[in-house]
Amino acid sequence: MTAEDSHHGADIAARVERRWATVAVIIIVMMAVLAAFAGIHRATMPQPRVETTDPSRLHLSGEFVESNLGSVLEANGAVTVRAIGQQYSFTPACIVVPSDTPITLRATSADVVHGILIQGTNVNTMLVPGYISEQLMRFTRTGDYLMPCQEFCSFGHEGMWGKVRVIDKAEFANRAKAGGRLSCVGQ
Secondary structure (H helix, E strand, O other): OOHHHHHHHHHHHHHHHHHHHHHHHHHHHHHHHHHHHHHHHHHHOOOOOOOEOOHHHOOOOOOOOHHHOEEEEOOOOOEEEEEEEEOOEEEOOEEEEEOOOOEEEEEEEOOOOEEEEOOOOOOEEEEOEOEOEEEEEOOOOOEEEEEEOOOOOOOOHHHOEEEEEEEOHHHHHHHHOOOOOEOOOOO
16 A cells, blocks of 8 residues: 555545534534524423413402312313412312322412422412413322412411322222312312
């Protein structure tokens, strides 16, 4: 092999390396642009369905009137839970739901931003005054789950705790036959 052949081989190797480096940089730039677009697009797009409510009238009329709070068994077998967060408690303070059942949590705030976090689950949603938050959930095992407010809502926030009591599906259905909204009161 002559010096000219080895120089020619080095030139080819350098060109190939530059091409692959260019391809790698283009791929990285494209991925960064796609990630930025997806992040900006999702951050600037409104929720598909935004529901509002008047926080000054929550307990007086509409979906979140006192007698409508708690759990109810729907005709299709699903469960809907309605709750309100207000400084420094949840109403109801203890929610009863069945295991192995689709559950829709519909909640709002009466005063400031609160959050519902059900420990040991992936349920985590914000309650914003004037807006209704909807969270789908399902529990596979019975027991009590703590539900602290996870958004700082002023002094007293640390004492804002609720509870979710998951009971057997048959027991829930039996209790629901009596009608009305279910909660832990009287248990």
